[in-house]
Amino acid sequence: MTVRQARSEVTRRKIIDAAVGLFNDVGYSNAGLGDIVEHAGLTKGALYHHFSSKEALAAAIIDEGSDILLKTFQSISRSPAPALESMIHGVLVVVEMANTDKLVRMGAVLLRIFAKFSDLSTTNYGVWLAEMATQVRRAQSEGDLRAEIDAQKAADFIVSALLGAELISNALSGGADVLERVTETWELLLPAVASEQSLPYLREYLGRESMRRHGRSAST
């Protein structure tokens, strides 16, 4: 990377960070490009050099947030764990991240705002459905997921159920109980998709996950 590219990247970061902060404080629709420029301590020219409009800025935040989550999930999938364990664990880690990381959280909020008005949601959710289907197939070959289930349908169902849990948690508790809700969703999903011989172990795995999280939030 040349010095100029590095400098340009720093400017881009400043704009995105300022936008995330401002969207968070006053809401996407109330934040003007002028405010963002002021918060970032830059000129309008610098902003327009990177983003042609507020929508382009929002799209960049959605992409970056989604990218961070997907990479985290994929990195967990590459661990020495069986696929279904990685799915359970990866979803909980990603949900926790979407709740704590400002940029990721704003990306998720903006994705909902834009859902019906652009193809951003089609692309973003599409990537997740494909990723989940890959893991479902692996879980089937490892004997954890029942063989007679259609992999893509199971993946769609799992992603829908988890997104729904997150949506309801955000609506009813501002996201405070999202991990409990996602854990409960897994408790209900597992008997539906897991093979008979793996189910007792997987329940225990899930139980340990939520116990550990409770332990951590209680100690901090």
Added chain:
Amino acid sequence: MPGLQQSVAKCLAEWVVPFSNGRILLSPVCCGPEACRHSFPDCWIEAVVTDQTDRRADSARAPLVRAAAQQFAHKPYSLVNLDDVVAAVDVTRGGMYFHFPSKQALAIAVIDEADKLGREAAAGVLASKLSGLETLIDLSYLVAVLDLSDDMARAGLYLLESIGRADGIEERSLRELVNALSQIARRAVDEGDIAAGRDPDDVARLLVSMYIGVRHTSDLDAPRQFLLDIEKAWKLLLPGFANPERMGYLQQFVHRRTAVALGKMTLPNC
């Protein structure tokens, strides 16, 4: 290196660029292209030549380390012939000595590279944020699969034992490893997977000994047997320090990791 070629072109246009040891030193003596070429013909030629040698030398280092790893992974240190290493990458002995003055220097580069590989892979497992004991089990399978499938990892571990003793490299590496594992074991004690009262340092040392031991008593060229031997070792060790109440779950956890690792080893090019 197109950048350097551009600098040379720029030299012809604006500057005289004297070269020493292949490094560019911009000299503020202005001259036109023709003057540059005529006044400093050697400079210009040397610039191009230096550029090419540098490029060749730079690109030879990594392949040399890889070729060396292939040799060190399958032969004892003393039996590795450097002619086989240079032949595999089409570099002259002189080209090799430019980077590695001795067989030992080359071996140390392999150890370093393997160390980097291991740390990167381990970072992925650590970022997964599993429980402490689960992380320790996962790390052992991660290392086993690397050891079985990647010459760099395997050569690094062999060399650590054979030549690492000389410069204290082995002692340093093992101490770092034990310290890192000990911190994870401490977490496992807090989480209740390792029985209270067990010393995390002892657990960490035992696990490192177990792996190094299995490497000697089992056979890395028989992947299936090797992984089953690692599983047996875990199943025998766990009752020594794990919480009895969690034993059923942990034994299954180990069994499931073995199954995944066995699956990986039966895939081609893994």
